[in-house]
Amino acid sequence: MTDSKTLAYINMYAILGTLENLCELDPAASALLTNKKPISIGFEVKGGPSATITFKNGRCRMEQGVEDCTIKIPFGSCEKFNAMIDGTVTPIPTKGLTHVNFLLKDFTALTDLLTKYLRATPEDLEDRDFFVRSTTLMLYTIAVAIAQIGNNDEIGKFSASHIIDGEIKFSIKNGPAATIRCKDHRLITVKRAPENPRAVMEFESIELARDLFDGNVNAIACIGEGKITMCGMINMIDNVNRILDRVALYLA
Numbered sequence: 001m002t003d004s005k006t007l008a009y010i011n012m013y014a015i016l017g018t019l020e021n022l023c024e025l026d027p028a029a030s031a032l033l034t035n036k037k038p039i040s041i042g043f044e045v046k047g048g049p050s051a052t053i054t055f056k057n058g059r060c061r062m063e064q065g066v067e068d069c070t071i072k073i074p075f076g077s078c079e080k081f082n083a084m085i086d087g088t089v090t091p092i093p094t095k096g097l098t099h100v101n102f103l104l105k106d107f108t109a110l111t112d113l114l115t116k117y118l119r120a121t122p123e124d125l126e127d128r129d130f131f132v133r134s135t136t137l138m139l140y141t142i143a144v145a146i147a148q149i150g151n152n153d154e155i156g157k158f159s160a161s162h163i164i165d166g167e168i169k170f171s172i173k174n175g176p177a178a179t180i181r182c183k184d185h186r187l188i189t190v191k192r193a194p195e196n197p198r199a200v201m202e203f204e205s206i207e208l209a210r211d212l213f214d215g216n217v218n219a220i221a222c223i224g225e226g227k228i229t230m231c232g233m234i235n236m237i238d239n240v241n242r243i244l245d246r247v248a249l250y251l252a
Contacts, residue, residue, distance in 0.1 A: 001249055003154075005047065006153040007078070011082055012045070012049040012051055015085060015118075017062045021137055026133060033056070039056075040052050040054040040069045042069030043075070045078055046077055050064065050065055051064050052065060052067075069095070073093050117130075117133060149243050149247060150240075150243050157185075160239065163236050163240070164182065165182055166199070168182070169194050171200075171202045173202055181194075
């Protein structure tokens with residue numbers, strides 16, 4: 001039902017990529033990087049994605065490629081990279097061994113905090129600030145995962161092949177928004193609202209979005225009740241929804 005290459009792209013860009021937003025939203029995450037020299041970690045996966053995360057001034061930024069990184073961590077396969085994300089494999093850097101303390105201490109603390117948000121317990125979600133941050137981070141993670149599945153998963157690519165060029169707004173009303181941009185049936189996610197979307201999929205509240213993300217309510221019923229706004233080129237949304245159905249399989 002799933003494949004390791006698609007999962008590697010999701011783990012790289014949808015999971016590790018969400019560290020950018022974590023550092024923007026959570027002061028505790030930003031504090032881990034404050035008053036420290038800029039440092040970057042490059043992850044290179046054979047037969048899969050490669051990206052560098054740069055940590056600077058309490059923030060971090062992901063860019064594709066590993067040409068300019070302080071610490072470089074290669075992986076011989078997508079499976080090995082996925083195992084690192086699962087915590088079952090300890091990576092060995094081939095560059096920047098003198099900075100391994102950052103990798104073991106600060107980077108691990110950041111990823112542990114991200115995991116806490118993305119796999120929140122009911123008790124965690126009782127805190128309103130945590131609830132909002134967690135749901136916001138999930139929206140960005142899911143939006144990026146949609147693009148990775150549409151570009152790499154065989155079933156996802158079939159759905160993407162029916163999406164016309166343009167931008168889809170994927171958002172929570174009065175809350176976070178992302179753009180799913182299609183060009184020649186390839187998808188890119190941008191973590192901000194589009195200026196002129198051809199289609200819109202918007203949840204009426206952050207509480208509804210949370211229930212949907214957690215699988216506690218039926219999306220079709222919510223659409224029928226008007227709790228999910230769908231407008232514009234409905235064919236674009238229909239095919240994105242088919243890809244969205246596969247997101248849960250990969251993020252389970």
